[in-house]
Amino acid sequence: MSIEVKNVNKRFGDFVALDDVSVSLPTGQLTALLGPSGGGKSTLLRIIAGLDSADSGSISIEGTEATHLPPQKRNIGFVFQHYAAFKHMSVAKNVAFGLEIRKKPKPEIERKVNELLDLVHLSQFANRLPAQLSGGQRQRMALARALAVEPTVLLLDEPFGALDAKVRKELRDWLRRLHDEVHVTTVFVTHDQEEALEVADEIVVINQGRVEQVGTPDQLYDAPANDFVMSFLGDVTTLGGELIRPHDIEVDVTPGEPGAIEGSVSRVLRIGFEVRLTVLTDVGEVVTVELTRTNARRLGIAEGSRVYLNAVLGATRV
Secondary structure, eight states, X not given: OOEEEEEEEEEETTEEEEXXXXXXXXXXXXXXXXXXXXXXXXXXXXXXXXSSOOSEEEEEETTEEOTTOOGGGSOEEXXXXXXXXXXXXXXXXXHHHHHHHTTOOHHHHXXXXXXXXXXTTOGXXXXXXXXXXXXXXXXXXXXXXXXXXXXXXXXXXXXXXXXOHHHHHHHHHHHHHHHHHHOOEEEEEESXXXXXXXXXXXXXXXXXXXXXXXXXXXXXXXXOSSHHHHHHTSOOEEETTEEEOGGGEEEESSOOSTTOEEEEEEEEXXXXXXXXXXEEETTSOEEEEEEEHXXXXXXXXXXXXXXXXXXXXXXXXX
16 A cells, blocks of 8 residues: 555544544555545645644555654655745746755756656746646646656645636546556545546545545445435435435336336426436425436426336445
8 A cells, every 4th residue: 555544633623623534545546535625635635745743643655654754755746726836937947846956967857847848738838937827737837846756646635626617627637647647646635526536546535534435436426335425426315215316216207117206397407418307206205306308308297297206226325
């Protein structure tokens, strides 16, 4: 394992930020720390980086006991959401900074900087100042600067949080491709479940200072450990008193399957290729159902339609 976190506790006054957290983060993988704001994920990342210290517990990185090591001795690259560039330095100089303070030879610095700018698709901006870059380009420069010193571990704290949705999407696709090329052990914090499901090899779900579940995106989505994980990793609704995903509900307009729950459609909402129905069942439950537009058209569903609802075979349940 690349990073071993054992029995870590952290309080800020009366607030419990981390409560006996133990987790193993695999070498060479891209791991997401996912959870709501204030859940403890950024605190855990900062403790791994050495920017905060744990009240108790231990951290080891690549087999080295790192609990009391200063950040600069941990061989870690760190990228924050609000990236602090050196405004007066060119993009190339920003990327070279860590290598220069380590007194690397000039030709080696030049070769490394060119290689990294090429990797993050910023070669043509080498001589520009950070203010002349877009937000997405600045974050790519931040990643190049973090990678320049060849860290054992790369830590990203909500790296795309300040960017708009389209740029975020482009950057997370790019981060996944970059990781597949450089294979550095990467841990990134996000509260965006789509980002975690799309990019990570493994997800650690953290809530109220505790680890709720660890697994691959598929494991967490298909077999959530509890209601919290299921709700956090996608939309949920209630059918017959059970939590279920809205797309795991089958809709019929004629009585069919035994045990179907009857109701009336109170709202039809079209979102792109998807149709979202709100169904008020005869026992007073309000159920959200997601269908494709094709399916909704085929069934002829409109507000006021009588429908019969069933969970599909193999529907995700806690």
